Amino acid sequence: MQAAIIHGDRDVRLENVPDPVLATDGPGSGLDAIVRVAASCVCGSDLWPYRGIDKVEAPRRIGHEFVGIVEEIGTNVENVRVGDFVIAPFHICDNTCLNCRNGWSVHCLHGGFWGSDPQTGGSADAGQGERVRVPLADGTLVVVPGRPDPSLIPALLTLSDVMPTGHHAAVSGGVSKDSTVAVVGDGAVGLCAVIAAKRLGAARIVAMSRHADRQELARQFGATDIVPERGEAGVAKVKEMFDGIGPDVVLECVGTKESMDQALRSARPGGQVGFVGVPYGGPLEVGTMFSSNVGVRGGVAPVRNYLDELLIDVLDGTIQPGRVFDAEMPLSDIPAAYAAMDERRAIKVLLRP
Amino acid sequence: MQAAIIHGDRDVRLENVPDPVLATDGPGSGLDAIVRVAASCVCGSDLWPYRGIDKVEAPRRIGHEFVGIVEEIGTNVENVRVGDFVIAPFHICDNTCLNCRNGWSVHCLHGGFWGSDPQTGGSADAGQGERVRVPLADGTLVVVPGRPDPSLIPALLTLSDVMPTGHHAAVSGGVSKDSTVAVVGDGAVGLCAVIAAKRLGAARIVAMSRHADRQELARQFGATDIVPERGEAGVAKVKEMFDGIGPDVVLECVGTKESMDQALRSARPGGQVGFVGVPYGGPLEVGTMFSSNVGVRGGVAPVRNYLDELLIDVLDGTIQPGRVFDAEMPLSDIPAAYAAMDERRAIKVLLRP
Known part of the structure; x- marks a missing residue:
């Protein structure tokens, strides 16, 4: 064969x-x-x-x-x-x-x-x-x-x-009824994370994407907002959309140091990052976690x-x-x-x- | 004045x-x-x-x-x-x-x-x-x-x-009825984390301590077991005590890189570290978190x-x-x-x- x-x-x-x-x-x-x-x-x-x-x-x-x-x-x-x-x-x-x-x-x-x-x-x-x-x-x-x-x-x-992995991001992030959520990553897992967040009852779901076709699919899957900015500009935009403090949950579906840092800095104080991107690119800044009380949880689904x-x-x-x-x-x-x-x-x- | x-x-x-x-x-x-x-x-x-x-x-x-x-x-x-x-x-x-x-x-x-x-x-x-x-x-x-x-x-x-900070470790670690818990750190916060874990219903609480007076106080506060070993030996001992896989929750109450690494590697797959030690000593190994699904959450209480x-x-x-x-x-x-x-x-x- x-x-x-x-x-x-x-x-x-x-x-x-x-x-x-x-x-x-x-x-x-x-x-x-x-x-x-x-x-x-x-x-x-x-x-x-x-x-x-x-x-x-x-x-x-x-x-x-x-x-x-x-x-x-x-x-x-x-x-x-x-x-x-x-x-x-x-x-x-x-x-x-x-x-x-x-x-x-x-x-x-x-x-x-x-x-x-x-x-x-x-x-x-x-x-x-x-x-x-x-x-x-x-x-x-x-x-x-x-x-x-x-x-x-x-x-x-x-x-x-990809679907259970997107679901794992949402579960690890603690998405529940009326959660506010941002999704970092517009690959198949990120798009499935949008489906999962919607399925678990999120009130508002921001898809971080700069590709028109993926933005459109994210909207069909339940994203309420699209943010094309990344890095510092992406963090600032997402914080601003949620009363200046950020959403309850950020789902990290990429795995680079940049995407994880962006996720960690986007969540509101006391929020949570659910991550499923295979980590390539370096460790997590525990000082940022400590000073913001943003938890990080995830891994292989x-x-x-x-x-x-x-x-x-x-x-x-x-x-x-x-x-x-x-x-x-x-x-x-x-x-x-x-x-x-x-x-x-x-x-x-x-x-x- | x-x-x-x-x-x-x-x-x-x-x-x-x-x-x-x-x-x-x-x-x-x-x-x-x-x-x-x-x-x-x-x-x-x-x-x-x-x-x-x-x-x-x-x-x-x-x-x-x-x-x-x-x-x-x-x-x-x-x-x-x-x-x-x-x-x-x-x-x-x-x-x-x-x-x-x-x-x-x-x-x-x-x-x-x-x-x-x-x-x-x-x-x-x-x-x-x-x-x-x-x-x-x-x-x-x-x-x-x-x-x-x-x-x-x-x-x-x-x-x-110290008491609400120990409580914050336990809440961040998700301690609830019948949880199994290990506490890294036998200072005032670690001891208060033992009180908090007991108060939230933990079934078994391991205090990691090598000082007789602190071991005794930990027992009075609700610790069911004492482990004096640290580092690799401490991880191995705690894993062994819980069916070879480790406890549900580890409460990190020190703040050094060594104590955080020990906490992260002691929890069972899918477990959780609640941390309140002010972090001095370097970042978190996100690869270890990914491959074990151990979440990390905590910070200033x-x-x-x-x-x-x-x-x-x-x-x-x-x-x-x-x-x-x-x-x-x-x-x-x-x-x-x-x-x-x-x-x-x-x-x-x-x-x-």
Whole structure:
């Protein structure tokens, strides 16, 4: 079968790789499943190794967002059946350990991330390929009832990562009914954070964006205001919009030092930053936090814990996060998909096998 | 009258200063009060300039914790009467502005801190003296009903700062019923954080302390466990005590980089650090926060907002934070009071005029 391999800076290739097979010995044997991918996509965080910011030591599988149909299951798999349409979170988890039960499945004591096998520590399948072996299938996979309408596949695919990650920003920021919110970052995660803030009852949502197409999508998702300014000017503008003190919550969905500083300095005294941008660029000024009482909370999203709740809203159309995909390509065009995201010609590219 | 003046490194002197007088012109006139100090004390944060870590540019008044009796009031003061016994928070506030109404009186739009006048920006009285002019007296001061029994004065004095600051750590950390908690720091604030965690319903409270007298006081205040180890060993010990993953909440009550790192690495995945130690020592590792989902929240405590609630519990004896004072001296011995705290011979020194 074919799957994406990253070799180094701006070098992702579709290559022939061994077909996945169910594990037959070792600690994870009998607990896995093989999924035929119906759709996958490229994540903003895939661009870190693509751009050479994360060094690629050796060629490796890449991709962590996919949905598909179960083709085979291990002998001890109980929650997933052959033929089920499933969503795979960007992390592997048993959904039973202490961290999973606490609501933190992304920190599962027996889990891990696509591309490495949490049971053996060795290499494993990742999401951008034709088929994927899923470790701990009972814990990891979420079954979509019935056979979803093809038009829903983009929205279901966002449940692998960007929609629950945007939701995690909003939950970490403490967004609730009548909150005032600013969102830093207009990528797919930032746009999903707008959806999440609206869904949690925010009264006013400011999208920080300077791109007309993303501004328009943010408005459709529930943004009440758009601020194109950044940095100091962005902080000043947002403070001014909220009685001179700033909004209750700022959602940081970029990950640079500049975006985090902007978020931290935009929130009102005693406010909160919910952050989900993978941090590249340096530490947090704790003195600023101390003198403003602005809290900071966030990180890798516990996708599995959020999935049941968000799936309901996707299936009934309450939220439409699938609209963050503004391009679709066959898996064979994967170099072009990465280039389109790298050059910001696309918000997010959906890949069909 | 006499008041404490800090001149430089380890140089605090009691000196003759002008008697305070009510302001008769300018924006704050008519809104202030003169309080005769019944008791004041030395704060851990007073040791930063005393130790030369905060540079003292010119001799200035010092001290920000006091209780006393109102001697004079401005013409527009309504909530405070001559003869009232009052508690002064470590910050000045009007208790009516947007930040005050949001619960963040320490960020009052018209307030400030002892030693400088928030209305004029000029020099003003501080807490370690015989009498103090209190700006914005209606907002700042809290009246204790009746005339408190002298035995209650130490506990009432802790309501100026250390008790609400310990409470702020616990609130910022999200301590609630059945929380598991570790407290980093065994100074007066750390000990008050133990009281606060117990008061908010924590199921288990670990005090990190290597001093027998402080360990004993922590136990009396509600600590269920004592851990003398610090740094890596402290983190490992605390993780191990809570199923290998750590407690829900860690309260950071020191302010050094080491103590903050220890706090951040001790909390369970998805846990929370509530911090109130004045940060000296460098920024926060946001990468550690991201990969663990441990949130960090805290800062200068909004004392005025917490006072009504905590005062009730002090008056009825539910909490006894006055026991953090293990030494008492006359104001004239103020150099000795600073030395005793600096050399850790005393947890906290109470000063009587």
